[in-house]
Amino acid sequence: MLSTIINVLVSSVVLASYMDPGACAQYYEGKVLYEWLDVEYDWLSEEMKNQYEADGRYDRTHSFISGVKAFKGIIYLTVPRLRFTTGVPSTLNRIIQKEKSSVLTPFPDWAAQELGNCNALQCAMSMEVDPISGLMYVIDTGRSGVFGNNISGQPTPVICPPKLVVYDLADGSLVRSHNFPEDLVSNTTNFLNDIVIDRGGPGCKTARWIYITDAVDSKLVVFNLVTNKTHIIHHESMDYEPGDGSNITVNGVSYIFETPIDGLAISSDFEYVYYCALGSKKLYQVPSSVVRQEGADFASKVRLVGSKISQTGGMTYGTDNLFYGALIKNSVYKWEVTKDAQSKGGNVGLVELDTESEVVRDDERLRFPDSFTVDENQNLLFSACNAEKFLRGTIDFSGAQGPNFRIWSVNISESSYLAPRAGACPCSLG
Ligand SMILES: *[C@@H]1O[C@H](CO)[C@@H](O)[C@H](O)[C@H]1NC(C)=O
Ligand SMILES: *[C@@H]1O[C@H](CO)[C@@H](O)[C@H](O)[C@H]1NC(C)=O
Ligand SMILES: *[C@@H]1O[C@H](CO)[C@@H](O)[C@H](O)[C@H]1NC(C)=O
Ligand SMILES: *[C@@H]1O[C@H](CO)[C@@H](O)[C@H](O)[C@H]1NC(C)=O
Ligand SMILES: *[C@@H]1O[C@H](CO)[C@@H](O)[C@H](O)[C@H]1NC(C)=O
Numbered sequence: 001m002l003s004t005i006i007n008v009l010v011s012s013v014v015l016a017s018y019m020d021p022g023a024c025a026q027y028y029e030g031k032v033l034y035e036w037l038d039v040e041y042d043w044l045s046e047e048m049k050n051q052y053e054a055d056g057r058y059d060r061t062h063s064f065i066s067g068v069k070a071f072k073g074i075i076y077l078t079v080p081r082l083r084f085t086t087g088v089p090s091t092l093n094r095i096i097q098k099e100k101s102s103v104l105t106p107f108p109d110w111a112a113q114e115l116g117n118c119n120a121l122q123c124a125m126s127m128e129v130d131p132i133s134g135l136m137y138v139i140d141t142g143r144s145g146v147f148g149n150n151i152s153g154q155p156t157p158v159i160c161p162p163k164l165v166v167y168d169l170a171d172g173s174l175v176r177s178h179n180f181p182e183d184l185v186s187n188t189t190n191f192l193n194d195i196v197i198d199r200g201g202p203g204c205k206t207a208r209w210i211y212i213t214d215a216v217d218s219k220l221v222v223f224n225l226v227t228n229k230t231h232i233i234h235h236e237s238m239d240y241e242p243g244d245g246s247n248i249t250v251n252g253v254s255y256i257f258e259t260p261i262d263g264l265a266i267s268s269d270f271e272y273v274y275y276c277a278l279g280s281k282k283l284y285q286v287p288s289s290v291v292r293q294e295g296a297d298f299a300s301k302v303r304l305v306g307s308k309i310s311q312t313g314g315m316t317y318g319t320d321n322l323f324y325g326a327l328i329k330n331s332v333y334k335w336e337v338t339k340d341a342q343s344k345g346g347n348v349g350l351v352e353l354d355t356e357s358e359v360v361r362d363d364e365r366l367r368f369p370d371s372f373t374v375d376e377n378q379n380l381l382f383s384a385c386n387a388e389k390f391l392r393g394t395i396d397f398s399g400a401q402g403p404n405f406r407i408w409s410v411n412i413s414e415s416s417y418l419a420p421r422a423g424a425c426p427c428s429l430g
Helices: 046-054 288-292 337-342 387-392
Strands: 016-019 027-036 068-071 074-078 092-098 101-106 124-130 135-140 163-168 173-179 192-198 209-214 219-224 230-233 247-250 253-256 261-266 272-277 282-287 303-307 315-317 322-326 331-335 356-361 369-374 379-384 405-411
Touching: 027 356, 068 124, 068 369, 068 379, 074 124, 135 192, 192 261, 192 288, 209 261, 209 288, 219 261, 219 288, 253 387, 261 322, 272 288, 272 315, 282 288, 315 369, 322 369, 331 369, 356 405
Parallel strands: 124 192, 261 315
Antiparallel strands: 016 027, 027 405, 068 074, 074 092, 092 101, 124 135, 135 163, 163 173, 192 209, 209 219, 219 230, 247 253, 261 272, 272 282, 282 303, 315 322, 322 331, 331 356, 369 379, 379 405
């Protein structure tokens, strides 16, 4: 059977909407921008595809879409080599239009995707784009099959150093590649999962620190872009909760995800970092100043802000609010951080999670919202990728249950945390 692509461009069709029951009723319209049954790539030739299929480098049932970011009208997607050690031809991609369908083309090129070549990407779960510099920061676990080395017939992955790779989106050039020290980020167990950029303050124009969650080794990895030094932070709040906390029921099926710190966000003034374990509903806040400084007293500064309505994979901060997936609700939710801080005299350092509301929900099409970003037009883009089924091997690639992977867009009327802030105080860092 030829691999089937179901790809519908429905930019004018409203698939889901929701009326916020709050005082200032807010109306959101969610649209599915792209949907696919399986991931199809922009092969250089039919021979290339046949060759990749023959030698196992391509297996259409091994690819699922996770990370999503957008810049200047181009959407970038990761296909993490998570469950299988081989069969995913390209881990970092952008969407292009080819004839009547939308396919993934490797970014920056095929060479950058080569398995077993430690100069290339091995498994990219996520990335972040700095819209001021136009640089993309990509995290690479350094090995394929993070969750799947046990599946019989899969080759043993080549172990490469986990790394941060920076590309200039203007021309796809490699700006820098930094290997993390092996004593801080394990090259055999890490799952570098989510990433945010910290500029140090709203008036600052350059990326200064990178924070990354490690969703197997339960730590926050902090990389200083100026000194090139890395430090790691572990705290028990980053661990999953055994029992109900890590029991995620999606459409009547329960999945146990004993997965620690996963979702990550930083406020638009870069003052506070937020994170949650996948296997917990609890959301934590810590001042960025504590994260930036190696050896700071994290335990006395980290704060539980509350429990979300659901466990969450990914999250992102807009200007005033935190947006996150609500996995058990087939929804995206919003926590009104700035509004809730008003009842604490405007002190965000005391805020509690009181006002959370549904932004968009769709029980059919919005399964496992995983990765989030806000584009230059105030659209919240996210992937809905059936990860729970993909990772458990129960996803249906026959087409009988419709498309598996979707990219959604919702106009949220607020900008990304990384959008330049007009009238912000001058950057106080050198
Ligand atoms: C592999 O299987 C063993 C035993 O069944 C299990 O303990 C381990 O967690 C598995 N490893 C992965 C990466 O799934
Ligand atoms: C992986 O880390 C181990 C130490 O834990 C080190 O001995 C080995 O050289 C590393 N491998 C690579 C490819 O960096
Ligand atoms: C950090 O790394 C960058 C890119 O490799 C390099 O240009 C810079 O000189 C390094 N800075 C320090 C302080 O080592
Ligand atoms: C997970 O939760 C569901 C629904 O509450 C329950 O039926 C199931 O037994 C739980 N699974 C475990 C392993 O606790
Ligand atoms: C987004 O929504 C706001 C508020 O409803 C509206 O004013 C704005 O025009 C919308 N933007 C786009 C691009 O549709």
